[in-house]
Amino acid sequence: MSTVEISGVARLRDISEDEFHAAYGADRFTSSVLRSRLQYVVEHMSTAFMREAFSPIIRDWYDFACTISGPAEQDYPMAVVSNSLTPFLGTMADALRNTVVEYGVDRLQPGDVLICNDPYRGGRHVNDVLFIRPVFVDGRIVSFVNMCAHQLDMGGTVPGGFSATKQNVFENGLVIPPMLLWSKDEPVRSTFSLIFDNTRWGALLLPDFKSMLEQLKLGERLILENIARYGLEAYLGTLVYATDTSAERMRDAIALIPDGDYEGSALIDADGTDASVEYRVHVTVRKRGSSVEVDLSGTSAQARTSINAGVLDAKTAVGVALTMMLDPKVPFTSGTWRSIDLVAPPGSLVTALPPDGPTMMFWESSGALIAAIFEALNPVLGERGVGGDYGSTNTHNSHGLRADGTLWTSATQAGGEHGPWGATRHGDGDSYTVLYNLNNLDPATETIEHDSPVVMLRKGHAIDTGGPGTHRGGAANVRDTLWLTDASHWLSPFRTKEPSGVGANGGRPGPNGAMWFFPPRDDGSAPSGLVGFSDEEYAASEPIAGMLNIQTKKLDPQGVYHHFASRPVWKTSPNTVLRAMTNGGGGWGNPFEREPAKVLRDVRDEYVSVEGAARDYGVVVVGDPALDPEGLRVDEHATAALRKGR
Amino acid sequence: MSQDIATSPPLAQDRVPVQGLCPRCGSAALAAYPVFSEGGWFDVVKCQGCLHSVSRERGPLLGALRLLADQI
Numbered sequence: 001m002s003t004v005e006i007s008g009v010a011r012l013r014d015i016s017e018d019e020f021h022a023a024y025g026a027d028r029f030t031s032s033v034l035r036s037r038l039q040y041v042v043e044h045m046s047t048a049f050m051r052e053a054f055s056p057i058i059r060d061w062y063d064f065a066c067t068i069s070g071p072a073e074q075d076y077p078m079a080v081v082s083n084s085l086t087p088f089l090g091t092m093a094d095a096l097r098n099t100v101v102e103y104g105v106d107r108l109q110p111g112d113v114l115i116c117n118d119p120y121r122g123g124r125h126v127n128d129v130l131f132i133r134p135v136f137v138d139g140r141i142v143s144f145v146n147m148c149a150h151q152l153d154m155g156g157t158v159p160g161g162f163s164a165t166k167q168n169v170f171e172n173g174l175v176i177p178p179m180l181l182w183s184k185d186e187p188v189r190s191t192f193s194l195i196f197d198n199t200r201w202g203a204l205l206l207p208d209f210k211s212m213l214e215q216l217k218l219g220e221r222l223i224l225e226n227i228a229r230y231g232l233e234a235y236l237g238t239l240v241y242a243t244d245t246s247a248e249r250m251r252d253a254i255a256l257i258p259d260g261d262y263e264g265s266a267l268i269d270a271d272g273t274d275a276s277v278e279y280r281v282h283v284t285v286r287k288r289g290s291s292v293e294v295d296l297s298g299t300s301a302q303a304r305t306s307i308n309a310g311v312l313d314a315k316t317a318v319g320v321a322l323t324m325m326l327d328p329k330v331p332f333t334s335g336t337w338r339s340i341d342l343v344a345p346p347g348s349l350v351t352a353l354p355p356d357g358p359t360m361m362f363w364e365s366s367g368a369l370i371a372a373i374f375e376a377l378n379p380v381l382g383e384r385g386v387g388g389d390y391g392s393t394n395t396h397n398s399h400g401l402r403a404d405g406t407l408w409t410s411a412t413q414a415g416g417e418h419g420p421w422g423a424t425r426h427g428d429g430d431s432y433t434v435l436y437n438l439n440n441l442d443p444a445t446e447t448i449e450h451d452s453p454v455v456m457l458r459k460g461h462a463i464d465t466g467g468p469g470t471h472r473g474g475a476a477n478v479r480d481t482l483w484l485t486d487a488s489h490w491l492s493p494f495r496t497k498e499p500s501g502v503g504a505n506g507g508r509p510g511p512n513g514a515m516w517f518f519p520p521r522d523d524g525s526a527p528s529g530l531v532g533f534s535d536e537e538y539a540a541s542e543p544i545a546g547m548l549n550i551q552t553k554k555l556d557p558q559g560v561y562h563h564f565a566s567r568p569v570w571k572t573s574p575n576t577v578l579r580a581m582t583n584g585g586g587g588w589g590n591p592f593e594r595e596p597a598k599v600l601r602d603v604r605d606e607y608v609s610v611e612g613a614a615r616d617y618g619v620v621v622v623g624d625p626a627l628d629p630e631g632l633r634v635d636e637h638a639t640a641a642l643r644k645g646r
Numbered sequence: 647m648s649q650d651i652a653t654s655p656p657l658a659q660d661r662v663p664v665q666g667l668c669p670r671c672g673s674a675a676l677a678a679y680p681v682f683s684e685g686g687w688f689d690v691v692k693c694q695g696c697l698h699s700v701s702r703e704r705g706p707l708l709g710a711l712r713l714l715a716d717q718i
C-alpha cells in the first residue's frame with residue numbers, strides 16, 4: 001500500500017489517490033477543504049457565543065469550547081475542535097460517547113439537545129455542562145455538533161463554586177446525568193427547572209442556554225450545507241481523515257523520545273481540610289517505537305476535598321503534555337491519543353471517584369500531571385526540553401454585598417490566575433499567559449472593576465522570578481487588588497512547596513509564589529498608595545498561603561508552609577488589599593551562557609536585578625536601573641572574570 | 647512552628663501475568679490490565695517488553711465507575 005511506513009502504518013502523504021479516496025470518500029484536496037470548512041464552523045459558533053454571552057466567565061474568560069464528532073458507527077471520532085480550552089477539548093470526545101451511549105443513541109431525534117455535567121462521566125467539574133446536538137440526514141445520525149460551557153454557578157456550598165474546601169459531590173453542586181434540555185427543538189421544562197432550582201444565577205444562565213441552542217443550530221445548518229455540497233461520503237471520510245492526521249503526527253512526535261522508561265512527579269501542597277496531607281502525582285512514561293504507555297501508578301489516593309481530577313482530565317493532561325513538549329502543531333482531536341495508552345489506577349488524585357472525590361479544582365491536579373510528565377521527559381529531550389509554567393491559577397473566588405444590599409461575586413478574576421511559561425530552545429518564556437493546560441482569555445481590568453467593588457492596583461511582573469537560563473523563564477506575576485466592601489474569599493494556590501517552573505536543558509527553576517492580605521489602615525481607610533515590598537509592609541500583612549519566613553512573612557523556600565484553607569472562608573473588611581504572586585517559569589539552558597546583552601536588557605526592564613544578573617547569570621551590570629535605565633552597561637572584563645570563575 | 651505532614655498513600659494498577667509469547671518480540675512478559683486511549687477503555691493483554699497489544703477488547707464504558715442506575 002505504501003512505500004514509506006512508520007511501524008507498519010501507511011503514511012497519509014504516501015498513499016495513492018485511489019487509496020486515499022477508498023479510505024476517506026474524497027480526494028485529498030476535497031478532504032482538506034472540507035476539514036477547513038468544519039474548522040470554520042466551530043470558530044463561527046464560538047465567535048457568535050462569545051458575542052452573545054451574558055455570563056462573565058464565558059464573555060471574558062472564553063470558558064467554553066465547540067467540537068464536531070462523528071456517528072456511532074465510526075465510534076464517535078472527535079474530528080474538529082475550536083481554538084479554546086484544552087481541558088474541555090481533551091475530554092469532549094469521551095464525554096460525548098459516554099453521554100450518548102448512556103442516554104441511548106437510538107432515542108435521539110432531530111432537534112434534540114442532550115446535556116451532561118457529571119465529572120465522572122465526562123470530566124472537568126459540575127459547572128462545565130456539555131451540550132450535544134445530533135445531526136441527521138435522511139433519518140440517520142451522521143454527526144454530533146457540541147458545546148461545553150462553564151456555568152457561573154451550579155449550586156453547592158460555595159457561590160460560584162471555585163473552592164478546595166468541598167468534601168464530597170453533594171457539597172460540590174448539581175450533578176446532571178445524560179438528559180434532554182431541548183426535545184425536538186422544544187425546551188424540556190423539567191430539565192430547565194432542575195438547573196434553575198439549584199443554581200444561584202439562573203437568570204444569567206437562561207439567555208446563555210438560548211444562545212447555545214442557536215449556535216448548535218448554526219453548527220448543524222453549516223454541517224448540512226457542507227454535506228449537501230460535498231456529499232455524505234466525503235463528509236464522513238473527512239471526520240476520519242482529520243483524526244488520522246492527528247494520530248500520524250503524534251506518532252511521529254512520540255518517535256522523538258528515545259525508547260526507555262522515564263519517571264516524574266509533582267506535588268500538590270495540601271487539600272482544603274488542613275495542611276497535614278500532601279498529594280503527589282507520579283508518572284512512568286514507557287516508550288517503545290511509536291507507542292507510549294503513561295502509567296499513573298504511584299500517584300496519591302484521592303484527596304479529602306475538591307482538588308481532585310477525574311480520569312478524563314488525566315487523559316487530557318497526557319495529551320496536552322505530549323503535544324506541548326513534542327509537537328504543538330498536532331491537531332487536538334481524538335486521534336491524538338491513538339498511540340497513547342493511559343494506565344490509571346482508580347481512586348487516585350487524578351482518577352477520583354464519587355462520592356468522596358469531588359473534582360472542583362480539577363485542572364490544578366491534572367496540571368500537576370503535566371508537570372510530572374515534563375519532569376520525566378525533559379532530561380531525555382535535551383535541547384527539545386521545555387521549562388515548566390507557573391503551575392497553579394491561584395484561584396480567587398469571592399462575594400459580598402454592595403451598599404444597596406445587592407450581591408456581587410468575583411470568580412477567577414483577581415487571584416494569580418495568569419502568569420508565566422517556561423523557556424524553550426526558541427526563546428524566553430512569556431511572562432503573562434495561561435497555564436499549559438488552559439487556553440483562555442484574561443479578563444479586562446475595566447470589566448473586573450465594573451462587575452465587583454474592587455480596584456486593580458497592581459498587575460505586573462516581579463523582579464528575579466524568571467528561572468535563569470540561556471533563555472530565561474517568564475517572570476512571576478504579582479497582582480494587588482483593593483476590595484471596597486466586606487468580602488468572603490476562597491483562595492486556592494496549590495503549588496507553593498516545590499517549583500512548578502522546572503528548568504530544562506540545564507536551565508534553573510523559577511521560584512514559588514504566595515498570597516497575602518494587607519489590612520486597611522487603623523481608621524479603616526485604604527492604603528494611601530500602592531502597597532510596596534518593604535519589610536514594614538510585609539510585617540503588617542496577614543499571610544494566606546505559601547512558604548514564608550515566620551518572622552518577616554516574606555517568601556522563604558526554607559520557611560513555614562502557610563495553608564490556603566487555614567480559614568475555610570477568608571473574611572475581610574473594606575479597603576483590604578489582596579496580593580497574589582505566582583510561581584516563576586523555568587529557564588532553558590545554562591544561564592551563564594545567556595548573552596550579556598540580553599541580561600542587560602532584562603536589568604533595564606527590571607526582570608532581573610543588578611545583583612541577580614551577577615548571581616544568576618555571571619553578568620556584571622553597572623549603573624542604576626531606576627534612575628538611569630538607558631545608562632546601564634555591561635562590564636565585559638568583570639563579566640568574563642566572573643563567568644570564568646564559575 | 648512544627649508541622650506533621652504525611653503524603654497521601656500511592657495507588658498502583660495491578661497487571662495480571664498472562665501465559666504466552668509476544669508475537670512481535672518473543673518476550674514471555676505478557677500482562678492483562680485496563681487502559682484508557684482513543685475510543686475509551688480497553689481491557690488489553692500487552693507485552694511488557696515492547697508494549698505490543700496482543701489483545702485489545704472494549705472495556706466498560708465508564709472504566710471503574712459503576713452506576714446504580716444500571717441495576718434498575
